[in-house]
Amino acid sequence: MAPQTGQGADLLLPGGDFKAKADAARKAGLFYGKWLPQLAVGKGQNPRSYEEFGPLAHYLRYAERSSRKLARCTFYGMARWQAKLEKKQTFLGRIVDIGGELFAISATVVYADTIGREQPERKAEAAELAELFCKMAKRRADTLFHELWANDDDDRYAAAQNVLAGRYTWLEEGMEDPSGEGPLMPALT
Secondary structure: OOOOOOOOHHHHOOOOOHHHHHHHHHHHHHHHHHHHHHHOOOHHHOOOOOHHHHHHHHHHHHHHHHHHHHHHHHHHHHHHHHHHHHHOHHHHHHHHHHHHHHHHHHHHHHHHHHHHHHOHHHHHHHHHHHHHHHHHHHHHHHHHHHHHHOOOHHHHHHHHHHHHOOOOHHHHOOOOOOOOOOOOOOOOO
């Protein structure tokens, strides 16, 4: 049961009728009161889940648990920043990247299993490559999860604004223009 577009959206809009906002808050509370607890426990908690995938099953359990964690983090970000979330592009980018890593882990395990069943002579090699890929993807996802909440995004944004404002042009002093006297781009012929 995924949240539908518009769940609580009326609460984010500026102005508006108090009664309409109260009604939207009640509806959102009812919806999320059922939805959020489902994000705490799932098949990924059961050490016997996905046994049919053999030694790669633990990566599917990781992907399942992490998908729930990703939904919780997304919800927390929505609650924390509300309408300002659209300006948190690095946060949103990390959310997307985590989702991509989790999808890649799941697809890799399932594909390795398919190869193992359809071409038994390649089962061991497929499992070895899947293990390596999943190990690396899990590390990338874990790093991205950490960076959702521990990052330098605000400082980097402030520095970028200073660069655009010309605060650091002194750093360019004495640098040679790599294009020389000519144009930066050659003329089209």
